[in-house]
Amino acid sequence: MQDSAIEVTPAAPSDQPPTANKQNSLSPVEAVRQMLTNHARERQLVLIQDFPDPDALSSAWTYQLIARTHNIDCDIYYSGTLSHQENIALVKLTGLPARRWPLQKADHPDLSQYQGYVLIDTQGTTSQLSARAQKAGLPLLLVIDHHAPQGKLEAEVVDLRPHIRATATILTQYLQEGLLTLDHNNNKHIKCATALMHGLRADTNQLMNAAEADFLAAAYLSQVYDSQLLSAVLQASRSKRVMDIIERSLRNRKLQNNVSIAGVGYLRYDDRDAIPQAADFLITEENVHTAVVYGIVHDEDEEREVVIGSLRTSKITLDPDEFIKEAFGQDNQGRFFGGGRSMAGGFEIPVGFLSGFYENSEFNRLKWEVFDIQVKQKLLRLVNPEDGVINTD
Numbered sequence: 402m403q404d405s406a407i408e409v410t411p412a413a414p415s416d417q418p419p420t421a422n423k424q425n426s427l428s429p430v431e432a433v434r435q436m437l438t439n440h441a442r443e444r445q446l447v448l449i450q451d452f453p454d455p456d457a458l459s460s461a462w463t464y465q466l467i468a469r470t471h472n473i474d475c476d477i478y479y480s481g482t483l484s485h486q487e488n489i490a491l492v493k494l495t496g497l498p499a500r501r502w503p504l505q506k507a508d509h510p511d512l513s514q515y516q517g518y519v520l521i522d523t524q525g526t527t528s529q530l531s532a533r534a535q536k537a538g539l540p541l542l543l544v545i546d547h548h549a550p551q552g553k554l555e556a557e558v559v560d561l562r563p564h565i566r567a568t569a570t571i572l573t574q575y576l577q578e579g580l581l582t583l584d585h586n587n588n589k590h591i592k593c594a595t596a597l598m599h600g601l602r603a604d605t606n607q608l609m610n611a612a613e614a615d616f617l618a619a620a621y622l623s624q625v626y627d628s629q630l631l632s633a634v635l636q637a638s639r640s641k642r643v644m645d646i647i648e649r650s651l652r653n654r655k656l657q658n659n660v661s662i663a664g665v666g667y668l669r670y671d672d673r674d675a676i677p678q679a680a681d682f683l684i685t686e687e688n689v690h691t692a693v694v695y696g697i698v699h700d701e702d703e704e705r706e707v708v709i710g711s712l713r714t715s716k717i718t719l720d721p722d723e724f725i726k727e728a729f730g731q732d733n734q735g736r737f738f739g740g741g742r743s744m745a746g747g748f749e750i751p752v753g754f755l756s757g758f759y760e761n762s763e764f765n766r767l768k769w770e771v772f773d774i775q776v777k778q779k780l781l782r783l784v785n786p787e788d789g790v791i792n793t794d
Contacts (some may be wrong), residue, residue, distance in 0.1 A: 721746030
């Protein structure tokens with residue numbers, strides 16, 4: 402952390418906002434307010450995870466509206482895609498101003514127009530764009546996230562609260578404490594509040610895993626959000642391809658010690674969000690407390706392949722963040738391949754040299770088998786340490 406930085410210290414799990422940082426004992430809201438004041442009339446780049454969920458999308462939009470009160474213009478970018486039907490519906494029905502920035506495309510934004518960048522619902526490990534911002538020499542101004550720390554962060558203000566269930570809750574607290582007053586007559590504010598409510602519900606399993614802070618945030622948003630608009634978002638139907646992948650996960654699952662593990666093979670880039678939906682489905686099986694679903698996602702635009710997986714659990718004593726970090730470890734730069742939050746987590750492992758989908762179907766089958774065995778072996782070593790190594794003889 403730089404000497405001039407303000408690092409918000411996460412509070413004990415009392416679900417109240419933290420009140421201290423390294424300097425001046427500023428509250429999180431005051432630290433963010435001071436940062437906004439110091440950078441008034443500038444332009445900022447707001448980055449969210451490559452495959453943004455409702456929590457990331459709604460939180461970034463809320464920050465954009467807050468920043469406008471200080472004459473700061475923000476552009477929200479992600480490098481992946483929106484494939485979950487609810488995420489697509491959320492963006493279309495609310496007009497949420499997040500844009501895709503594919504890394505291999507020539508029409509990327511001019512980074513020289515920004516004076517700094519902000520990470521929301523990510524610490525940079527789930528965003529390929531953060532490396533681009535760093536390479537361009539943009540200073541990291543602010544990090545807001547509810548996930549466990551993923552490594553050292555060099556930013557002016559860091560607001561990490563792992564005990565909070567959703568980043569949307571943190572942004573709603575910013576609203577409650579006066580960074581922006583939602584106007585019931587402002588259509589954009591109504592839609593943003595609706596997006597926040599969706600993000601909060603999504604990351605707390607429809608409030609089933611919510612804590613006091615999340616309920617208080619939901620109560621505040623209930624005064625402004627549009628329930629009919631939220632209902633329309635939630636009623637978005639699944640595509641046939643998503644249903645096929647869920648069926649594949651059911652057919653391929655391996656059950657051990659109440660844990661369901663399923664590899665679903667190769668997926669199109671646009672179907673990536675079928676993986677967490679399949680994990681959501683598998684965990685509903687009787688006597689299963691944890692489900693992990695993974696597959697190789699092929700990105701033709703970026704000419705790369707990535708093993709992407711999702712974990713869901715109902716076991717209170719299982720920490721998804723610790724489990725995934727222990728299972729898959731770190732890359733050569735010390736960044737973890739995945740992490741988690743309460744009751745859920747995910748991982749993303751580059752295929753690297755073996756990337757590429759070939760006409761030789763036998764080669765593709767063998768490549769999948771290698772990755773499938775490796776992922777299962779790493780997971781089973783934790784699920785059943787005494788019998789967790791797969792015999793490949």
